Amino acid sequence: xxxxxxxxxxxxxxxxTWAIVPRTPAxxxxxxxxxxxxxxxxKYDIPLTKITSGHRLALVGVKAEDIEPIRAELNVGIGRAxxxxxxxxxxxxxxxxxxLGVRDSLGMGQLLxxxxxxxxxxxxxxxxxxxxxxxxxxxxxxxxxxxGKHSGWVVTFGGNxxxxxxxxxxxxxxxxxxxxxxxxDRLVEFYRVNAKKKERTAxxxxxxxxxxxKAAVLC
Numbered sequence: 529x530x531x532x533x534x535x536x537x538x539x540x541x542x543x544x545t546w547a548i549v550p551r552t553p554a555x556x557x558x559x560x561x562x563x564x565x566x567x568x569x570x571k572y573d574i575p576l577t578k579i580t581s582g583h584r585l586a587l588v589g590v591k592a593e594d595i596e597p598i599r600a601e602l603n604v605g606i607g608r609a610x611x612x613x614x615x616x617x618x619x620x621x622x623x624x625x626x627x628l629g630v631r632d633s634l635g636m637g638q639l640l641x642x643x644x645x646x647x648x649x650x651x652x653x654x655x656x657x658x659x660x661x662x663x664x665x666x667x668x669x670x671x672x673x674x675x676g677k678h679s680g681w682v683v684t685f686g687g688n689x690x691x692x693x694x695x696x697x698x699x700x701x702x703x704x705x706x707x708x709x710x711x712x713d714r715l716v717e718f719y720r721v722n723a724k725k726k727e728r729t730a731x732x733x734x735x736x737x738x739x740x741x742k743a744a745v746l747c
Contacts, residue, residue, distance in 0.1 A: 686730050718741060
């Protein structure tokens with residue numbers, strides 16, 4: 529096996545095989561993708577296919593030489609899992625199907641993923657977009673959260689669900705789609721410029737103070 533790490537792959541416990549994550553924006557899957565996925569799993573004898581906590585799929589136990597052929601056959605982008613960038617946008621079904629949904633969380637989730645997918649960041653970034661105040665996509669413990677209400681979007685920032693959990697701070701409410709996206713852009717830019725390398729938003733907010741973030745972003 530080559531000493532070079534395959535792009536976007538995660539070395540497994542056996543130190544021989546890899547896990548890869550096909551890009552599935554907002555967790556949406558088409559019939560064509562599912563058909564290709566089943567064919568690929570059988571063809572390359574992939575031992576484990578797992579839905580992750582971020583509403584993504586991990587193909588685990590992949591041989592290094594099979595990674596690029598698998599990606600070519602699935603014909604989707606790379607879902608980043610270790611790199612310093614957007615990792616995923618969680619999005620609930622929202623008002624497209626859910627009886628509780630009041631906002632288009634799927635549409636917003638796809639828009640944000642497309643908008644931020646190629647942005648280089650100090651550390652990984654996770655976003656949760658929920659179509660109602662039930663907050664099923666866990667925006668209060670994500671770096672960025674969008675929560676739908678009848679009055680508009682609520683935007684939160686600086687949450688974390690890891691070993692040092694932190695509830696995100698309220699940054700805006702009653703926002704239409706355009707205003708919510710604009711606020712997200714400003715928050716991401718502030719984070720990109722002011723965070724230390726590998727510093728998540730929660731730790732940056734604790735270091736700088738949320739009032740400093742608000743003063744810069746909400747002015």
